[in-house]
Amino acid sequence: MVTNAHTRIKYQIKPFTLLYTHTSPDPIPDFLSSHAASIRAVVSVGRLPITAEFISNLPSLEIVVCASVGVDHVDFDECRRRGVVVTNAGDAYGEDVADLAVVLLISVLRRISALDRYIRSGQWTRLWDYPFGFKLNKKKVGIVELGSIGSLVAKRLDPFGCIISYDSRSPKPDVPYFYHPDILSLAADNDVLILSCSLTDETHNIVNREVMETLGKNGVIINIGRGELIDEKEMVNCLVEGVIWGVGLDVFDNEPEVPEELFGLENVVLSPHSAGMTAESLNNVTEVTLSNLKAFFLDQPLIFPIELD
């Protein structure tokens, strides 16, 4: 079994032996090839792409255990072809990600980070001498993909008095929110879009200039999914031109690179892909990851297997 950087799995568990890429002086490809025959499992922490080439270099590989919810960095076609199974962290981060969506939204509307910078820079010298923010109550919030995380976001926004809607191919039964058949219709009818969908060919750049123009000049976008859900270059243009009002971003196209044009904008709140990064959730994820590994090596049912079809 092999694991890359930042894992918290610091101890050896009986049913398997751990090999660490990040404590080896060798580059990852050399390290992998020197252990290739013995590696049956890979623990993927972070977003190092688990490509077809990576997988083909490990002839004994049977499982990729992801310590993440998103698994778009794993080549599913190759896993399917080779019969490699993939697991993820299930709902380990769900609450934290939903919390982040809410705090980014209120921070953008109420200018929380901007006002904090304003005070720290010594500019607060007169009461109420700063631009006012906007009220959350009665804002119309459209959730792009009302999956497990989107639903947690909706549940949290409900008592703030937000009016919530979502888009999907067909209305979901038993969901009390307004339905829209597509993102353009959702953008046309809402003040805020929250992106909580996974990244697929269909959702790549799902927020393009047309969607932002439709959302309009008071519109706010919160992205807690993946950077590639938004056409990042057009988003920067739209912010600078006032096509939309503000954004709260936890994810970016090419992390950790962030478009520098955003650094000077006040209606923007930036977070370094920290949606699930709380001390408590990382402990939780460590447990889930270890449990998936143990289950695999002990031939027991996996906890969060991914459907590759």
Place this chain on the structure above:
Amino acid sequence: MVTNAHTRIKYQIKPFTLLYTHTSPDPIPDFLSSHAASIRAVVSVGRLPITAEFISNLPSLEIVVCASVGVDHVDFDECRRRGVVVTNAGDAYGEDVADLAVVLLISVLRRISALDRYIRSGQWTRLWDYPFGFKLNKKKVGIVELGSIGSLVAKRLDPFGCIISYDSRSPKPDVPYFYHPDILSLAADNDVLILSCSLTDETHNIVNREVMETLGKNGVIINIGRGELIDEKEMVNCLVEGVIWGVGLDVFDNEPEVPEELFGLENVVLSPHSAGMTAESLNNVTEVTLSNLKAFFLDQPLIFPIELD
């Protein structure tokens, strides 16, 4: 009728004539004395103290209309003695203040403003290379005064999975939260204290060093009430010494002065008394203020009269 700076009341309403202190070249005392005989109402916007001396200089004064929720800047004894009535903005800001309490809490726990500064300063060069925050879910939150705003805060925090309690002299009927008889007991049993009480002789410096030591080194305090609820000097000491973990502050002892020691602390989020300051609520407050004024001059029931006893 006289009104001080920043009011949005820019037009004249039939039943009264408006006099503006902030457009007059005269200092406020001179301005008031030159119109003293005719002034029957004062609109108080901001926190200019409406002292006994201020009131005694206006022999015809019958009402002080406050465009704020807090009215601790008005000398109630003198109003009572003179038979001057006082009104406030009722619940005009309630939702915004509650929203701010929640966003300050999550911002402190999840380091939102600190991470935003971190990215803007160009320090984000490696994924997950920053201190992690803490999870809101299952945090024990003690609300100091479960009044109208405290209740709105509790309602909002409920779906985040917080465990909520409050202190008061006796348990409130029909309240589903845990009860504590005093703030020390509340601090001992909680991770977070949210101060949403009004400032009185009893609540002045209600959060002293003993309370902070009792709350403990992982403790977070959110103050959306008045600066004087906390012993500010001891709070700074406690933050620097690690007696408590973090604070989110919308109010300060001597606004707009903020203790400079706070500017360098990462577990602190600062807001410039902006709890109710949204464009939407200010419009709402303007309406409430005008309605109270009109009601007074038309001899109709006031909308939000304050009990002075």
